[in-house]
Amino acid sequence: MSENLFAEPNLKQITVWARGVLQNKDARDVVVALTEAAAQEDKYVQAWENYVDLPDRVYVPVRAYAKISPDPIDSRYVYENDAPDVVVLMEETLVKNDKILKGLKEGGILVVNTRRSPEEILNFLVTNGNLGTVVTVDANSMSTAVVTLDGAEGATDATGIGAGISAPVAGAVVKASGIVKLENLEKVVKNPAAMRRGYNECQVMKLDKIEPAEPVKEETAWDLLKRMPFAGTVDSPVSENPGMVTGNWRTRRPVIDKEQCTECSTCWIFCPDACITRTDNGMEFNLKYCKGCALCEATCPSGAITMVPELDFKE
Amino acid sequence: MSEFERIPSIKKAPDEEYYVPGHRTCAGCGPALCYRLVAKAAGPNTIFIGPTGCMYVANTSYGCGPWRVPWIHAQITNGGGVASGIETAYRMLIKKGKYNGEQPNVIVMAGDGGAVDIGLQSLSGMLYRGHKVLFICYDNESYANTGIQVSPTTPYGAWTTFTPAGEVIPEGRKHFPKDNAKIVAHGHPYLKYVATGSIGYPVDLMNKVRKGLAQEGPAYLHLHAPCPKGWQFPPDKTIEMAKLAVQTGMYQLYEFENGKYTLSVQLKERKPVIEYMKHQKRFAHLKPEHIEKMQAFVDAKCAEVGITVPVVAAAQ
Numbered sequence: 001m002s003e004n005l006f007a008e009p010n011l012k013q014i015t016v017w018a019r020g021v022l023q024n025k026d027a028r029d030v031v032v033a034l035t036e037a038a039a040q041e042d043k044y045v046q047a048w049e050n051y052v053d054l055p056d057r058v059y060v061p062v063r064a065y066a067k068i069s070p071d072p073i074d075s076r077y078v079y080e081n082d083a084p085d086v087v088v089l090m091e092e093t094l095v096k097n098d099k100i101l102k103g104l105k106e107g108g109i110l111v112v113n114t115r116r117s118p119e120e121i122l123n124f125l126v127t128n129g130n131l132g133t134v135v136t137v138d139a140n141s142m143s144t145a146v147v148t149l150d151g152a153e154g155a156t157d158a159t160g161i162g163a164g165i166s167a168p169v170a171g172a173v174v175k176a177s178g179i180v181k182l183e184n185l186e187k188v189v190k191n192p193a194a195m196r197r198g199y200n201e202c203q204v205m206k207l208d209k210i211e212p213a214e215p216v217k218e219e220t221a222w223d224l225l226k227r228m229p230f231a232g233t234v235d236s237p238v239s240e241n242p243g244m245v246t247g248n249w250r251t252r253r254p255v256i257d258k259e260q261c262t263e264c265s266t267c268w269i270f271c272p273d274a275c276i277t278r279t280d281n282g283m284e285f286n287l288k289y290c291k292g293c294a295l296c297e298a299t300c301p302s303g304a305i306t307m308v309p310e311l312d313f314k315e
Numbered sequence: 316m317s318e319f320e321r322i323p324s325i326k327k328a329p330d331e332e333y334y335v336p337g338h339r340t341c342a343g344c345g346p347a348l349c350y351r352l353v354a355k356a357a358g359p360n361t362i363f364i365g366p367t368g369c370m371y372v373a374n375t376s377y378g379c380g381p382w383r384v385p386w387i388h389a390q391i392t393n394g395g396g397v398a399s400g401i402e403t404a405y406r407m408l409i410k411k412g413k414y415n416g417e418q419p420n421v422i423v424m425a426g427d428g429g430a431v432d433i434g435l436q437s438l439s440g441m442l443y444r445g446h447k448v449l450f451i452c453y454d455n456e457s458y459a460n461t462g463i464q465v466s467p468t469t470p471y472g473a474w475t476t477f478t479p480a481g482e483v484i485p486e487g488r489k490h491f492p493k494d495n496a497k498i499v500a501h502g503h504p505y506l507k508y509v510a511t512g513s514i515g516y517p518v519d520l521m522n523k524v525r526k527g528l529a530q531e532g533p534a535y536l537h538l539h540a541p542c543p544k545g546w547q548f549p550p551d552k553t554i555e556m557a558k559l560a561v562q563t564g565m566y567q568l569y570e571f572e573n574g575k576y577t578l579s580v581q582l583k584e585r586k587p588v589i590e591y592m593k594h595q596k597r598f599a600h601l602k603p604e605h606i607e608k609m610q611a612f613v614d615a616k617c618a619e620v621g622i623t624v625p626v627v628a629a630a631q
Contacts, residue, residue, distance in 0.1 A: 058344075152476075227378070236380070237337065239332075240336045241338065243377060272343065272345070272348035272553075273336050286336055293550040294551035295550070299554050
């Protein structure tokens, strides 16, 4: 997207990242709640999901977007937020994803649903370019996630807006950004008490210094088109498919106790992603692609595999 | 049937992978595991045909794919037709001396939509004409790729986005599922081999793939592949669901050859169907009378193939 195609100085963009299927609804609710509240303030608004991330798959990072502006939104047909003012992570391990702050405006805000402190979250960021504020909110302790396929891909949503963890997360967004008035958000969400807790109990850390983002050469749509085979042939991969690296789907990683492992191969045969290799040194996990489904842990007959939270590891 | 090498155990299964890491299938995806096991059993001289479904869309996102062997997309309607053409082309090239290699294994990997519903005519045509193709249905009991809509294999009582449970229809899905293995088994004179398999029983599944490929004509495998997204269970329970389906008789494992059913797993008793259904949110709305109806249906299906062991509830 060319930088000056739309001059919209008053436009605010909110990008919400979440885990596919399990948090799709809550991610959608954050953008819908905030835009519904903004609409009550006579703003021009837009809320939608990233079509590229659909159909969503269990654990795949997915994005929901909001645009809020006092002026008509000229860029309303642009299907991705290219320069977010606020980035929200519905699940903490998404901080390891190097794409989350892409395009962030100078002084932008990062809101993370986590029990950890803003300092800890800052430690995991691959880059903090342009970041001005880090906010953490323990939404899981304030509300229960709504896991539903309602409202996805043509289905009717009967569960309402902001009944789950979206309410406290939206509250934290308002605390840090003031993007809408609290009382208007309160009118929209189904769980206003949790929303208020998110607003009141989130931790806001302003960074002393805003480090400028490293300029990234943007690939144009034409470049992308030239690379994309359509109705054509592509080479078969040999040992892995580098076009679809899935390691950043994982919220927990398998750790094996080789003393307890009997090398029975049960975990190996049941891995849908072929991420376990039998070696002379026992079972080896391919963390570049492991999605963290935990079938290896569930099927291991000797209890040798344990799923460990991803943020227990820096790398 | 030609000779084939049986895989004796999990431990002795071949290390080589032909469905490699790097695909956009759900964490804990049953059909993905299905693909991996089929590819492992079939080996390098294989061509896959992928009618539209999760195993096309999720595997080929953004112009790449996880297959180490040739793969081609077919429309959801015509997996059998595309496979017939490829099989015949190789046969003719070999006959005319224009291709020196061995006839490849031609395998269709169709979802329940591509095998049981939209693609059934093409499958039937292929079986009727007697092509040497292994047609596999990975059955996740819904149109999962487009967001979980009902398919003909969706079980009675299951919630889908097209069969929501409500006041008028409290059980959601009213129909009992279509039984494709039996539909194809009893109407195709040149069909050599029919079997059902499950990802919960990987050695059995892989040997059925090899046996199907060893036939001198068409073979059909119907493979049960639990779907964590559509059936709404945690991704680490995929194998448990697959095993429970067999242990409750919800899914029956057998081979059908020469007009006879041979059971693949010798159950001592069956668990009640609730043991399987209670883990899946798609059945969460059902009332006891619906569960009873399901139990009666499953009892009849088991009797049909010769599973006669009693249903025994677990001790409290």
